[in-house]
Amino acid sequence: MRLYRREGHEVACVVRQTFTEAGSQQEISMTSHSRRAFLKMSAAGAALRFVTPAAFTSLLAGADERGSERIVPFPLSAVRLGSGIFAEQAEMNARYLDSLTTDRLLHSFRLTAGITSSAKPYGGWETPTTELRGHFNGGHYLSAVALASATAGNSVLKARGDEVVGGLAQCQQKNGNGYVSAFPTALFEHLQEGKPVWAPFYTYHKIMAGLLDMYVLTGNTDALKVAEGMAQWVNGYFEGISDEQRQRMLRTEYGGMNESLVNLAALTKKQQYLDTAKLFEQPSILDPLAARRDELKGLHANTNVPKMIGAARMYEVTGDRRYRRIAEYFLEEVLTARSYAIGNTSLDEHWTTPAGELKGSLGWTNAECCVAYNLMKLERLVFGWTGDARWMDAYERAMFNCRLGTQNAQGLKQYFFPLAAGYWRAYHSPEDSFWCCTGTGVEEFAKFTDTIYFRRGGDVYVNQFIASTLDWKEEGLKIEQSTKFPHEQGTTLKITSAPAKMRTVHVRIPAWTTAAAEVKVNGRPLEAVADPGSYLAIRRVWRDGDTISLSLPMELRTEPLDGDDSVLAALYGPLLLAADLGAGPVDGPSKIISGRGTVPEGLPKPDALPKAAGANWVTAESAGELRFKGAAESGSLDVLPMYEVKDQKYAVYWQMGDGKKQS
Numbered sequence: 001m002r003l004y005r006r007e008g009h010e011v012a013c014v015v016r017q018t019f020t021e022a023g024s025q026q027e028i029s030m031t032s033h034s035r036r037a038f039l040k041m042s043a044a045g046a047a048l049r050f051v052t053p054a055a056f057t058s059l060l061a062g063a064d065e066r067g068s069e070r071i072v073p074f075p076l077s078a079v080r081l082g083s084g085i086f087a088e089q090a091e092m093n094a095r096y097l098d099s100l101t102t103d104r105l106l107h108s109f110r111l112t113a114g115i116t117s118s119a120k121p122y123g124g125w126e127t128p129t130t131e132l133r134g135h136f137n138g139g140h141y142l143s144a145v146a147l148a149s150a151t152a153g154n155s156v157l158k159a160r161g162d163e164v165v166g167g168l169a170q171c172q173q174k175n176g177n178g179y180v181s182a183f184p185t186a187l188f189e190h191l192q193e194g195k196p197v198w199a200p201f202y203t204y205h206k207i208m209a210g211l212l213d214m215y216v217l218t219g220n221t222d223a224l225k226v227a228e229g230m231a232q233w234v235n236g237y238f239e240g241i242s243d244e245q246r247q248r249m250l251r252t253e254y255g256g257m258n259e260s261l262v263n264l265a266a267l268t269k270k271q272q273y274l275d276t277a278k279l280f281e282q283p284s285i286l287d288p289l290a291a292r293r294d295e296l297k298g299l300h301a302n303t304n305v306p307k308m309i310g311a312a313r314m315y316e317v318t319g320d321r322r323y324r325r326i327a328e329y330f331l332e333e334v335l336t337a338r339s340y341a342i343g344n345t346s347l348d349e350h351w352t353t354p355a356g357e358l359k360g361s362l363g364w365t366n367a368e369c370c371v372a373y374n375l376m377k378l379e380r381l382v383f384g385w386t387g388d389a390r391w392m393d394a395y396e397r398a399m400f401n402c403r404l405g406t407q408n409a410q411g412l413k414q415y416f417f418p419l420a421a422g423y424w425r426a427y428h429s430p431e432d433s434f435w436c437c438t439g440t441g442v443e444e445f446a447k448f449t450d451t452i453y454f455r456r457g458g459d460v461y462v463n464q465f466i467a468s469t470l471d472w473k474e475e476g477l478k479i480e481q482s483t484k485f486p487h488e489q490g491t492t493l494k495i496t497s498a499p500a501k502m503r504t505v506h507v508r509i510p511a512w513t514t515a516a517a518e519v520k521v522n523g524r525p526l527e528a529v530a531d532p533g534s535y536l537a538i539r540r541v542w543r544d545g546d547t548i549s550l551s552l553p554m555e556l557r558t559e560p561l562d563g564d565d566s567v568l569a570a571l572y573g574p575l576l577l578a579a580d581l582g583a584g585p586v587d588g589p590s591k592i593i594s595g596r597g598t599v600p601e602g603l604p605k606p607d608a609l610p611k612a613a614g615a616n617w618v619t620a621e622s623a624g625e626l627r628f629k630g631a632a633e634s635g636s637l638d639v640l641p642m643y644e645v646k647d648q649k650y651a652v653y654w655q656m657g658d659g660k661k662q663s
């Protein structure tokens with residue numbers, strides 16, 4: 001073992017193999033997943049630091065002016081999906097976005113600003129009487145089309161986004177005070193007065209975030225101007241309001257207002273927006289987390305995850321490490337003590353139990369999809385600070401098990417993710433729902449490329465196994481990743497263009513793989529492979545045509561439900577497995593939910609969990625097809641990856657009747 005010095009930072013790792021190959025130097029280093037915090041971050045106080053304009057494209061994804069020290073995403077335009085399930089799912093999502101029209105999206109914004117609109121309004125949470133109206137139409141929609149434009153070059157959706165930004169700018173001008181919303185300021189007055197109101201700042205945040213995405217990802221400068229006007233209105237709104245009253249108001253869900261405002265501060269180099277961001281800080285939520293105390297029981301999950309994303313961005317922009325401690329502790333606690341095997345959390349949208357006690361919490365209303373979306377945003381930010389593979393393992397788990405599969409062929413999304421036995425997937429209606437999860441869903445399925453590759457200095461991190469190409473123009477480096485993962489247990493990376501320069505390619509060796517994992521460079525097996533749950537660093541002068549082949553064997557394993565060792569889920573590699581319990585509804589109100597509701601009416605009680613017959617109750621039938629058999633006391637059941645469940649009723653947890661577990 002020796003200390004590996006790189007760019008002024010000492011990284012403890014074991015170098016297992018060093019050899020020279022045809023003039024190329026190559027080092028294979030094995031890093032431990034417990035290695036943490038190898039980036040020396042400044043702990044300077046809360047002074048505002050600004051990104052350079054060139055870094056804008058990665059700003060919202062977590063970079064800052066010290067991007068060369070941190071592990072940061074590539075600009076979305078640098079990565080393109082190859083053929084496969086992710087490209088297919090992104091296309092379905094784009095078709096759904098394409099089905100929406102700008103006049104209908106802008107209808108309530110125009111009426112609120114006193115501008116005539118004869119468009120037919122959308123329904124559900126976007127009906128002209130709903131207090132959340134505008135959250136999707138002027139918010140998530142803008143984020144999603146901006147993402148689709150940046151990740152797939154979708155010029156049609158970009159033009160629609162530009163039209164909506166133009167419409168919002170017109171409304172703002174008519175309003176005359178910076179305010180932009182699809183509902184009048186009366187709802188914000190209700191918030192001040194303590195009257196019942198849904199979540200006005202939550203909605204306002206979505207619109208600001210959509211505008212910033214249109215600016216950062218597509219270069220629409222009008223969008224930035226509108227967002228600035230909106231921020232200035234917020235600052236004026238809080239004038240004369242006492243701290244005590246403001247804290248009372250913050251008990252009402254406000255989304256990621258702090259995140260959007262700190263991002264705006266960094267983008268514009270204006271301190272005033274950082275000051276406004278701090279108006280959205282709640283000591284009652286942040287202080288226990290800073291002290292590493294889990295006081296989450298009783299809190300609403302999706303109200304609070306965005307606050308942590310805001311804290312993470314506050315750390316990145318100000319350097320104040322307290323924010324980092326809050327975000328890291330929160331993420332670790334939720335993932336290790338409050339999450340299900342799909343990689344998401346919550347029941348009835350809340351944390352209803354003490355930490356580590358999920359017994360009895362399986363139902364229809366598990367794991368709101370928005371929460372997974374927001375946790376994944378936090379995971380990729382925290383990964384950038386630490387390089388710890390576990391955050392990318394967690395990201396992969398959520399992506400395969402509770403993001404893929406939550407969209408149907410029409411591009412419609414799920415809200416809850418039922419985890420009790422005998423339930424099925426249900427989706428929103430095309431034009432009469434517009435849930436929060438519709439919104440985060442259209443964003444998620446437009447940004448599959450954003451976490452596949454990260455970079456640090458001249459090095460590349462390969463985080464996810466998704467067919468894709470990376471074109472790093474500034475470095476002249478192109479990498480093509482070919483894989484049918486997870487139907488293929490591994491991936492191949494081919495360097496298709498590279499300057500003669502020493503650089504390290506870090507590839508994730510996931511925690512779920514086995515000691516038989518193998519890595520080949522140009523067909524030659526490396527003698528050492530990093531431990532599962534870490535990154536393998538391969539350093540050499542890469543040349544055109546070089547290949548890295550990863551073989552990542554999957555195996556069956558089980559995980560108990562936290563707090564109940566007699567209830568187990570079966571997994572294969574990163575995939576949660578589900579038992580097929582027969583045909584569920586294929587259409588009708590049990591399958592497609594219209595209106596404001598998010599749960600099918602007349603929902604039956606769940607089935608009892610299938611009882612496992614014997615210790616090794618799940619066996620592989622065809623690893624390539626990802627088909628398995630489950631031995632239940634009631635008989636044999638087909639078992640498949642949860643993400644491939646479509647219309648079937650299913651069960652992901654099994655009851656161990658005799659107390660034995662699969663080894």
Ligand SMILES: [Zn+2]
Pocket residue numbers: 302368369370371415435436437438
């Ligand atoms: Zn939601």
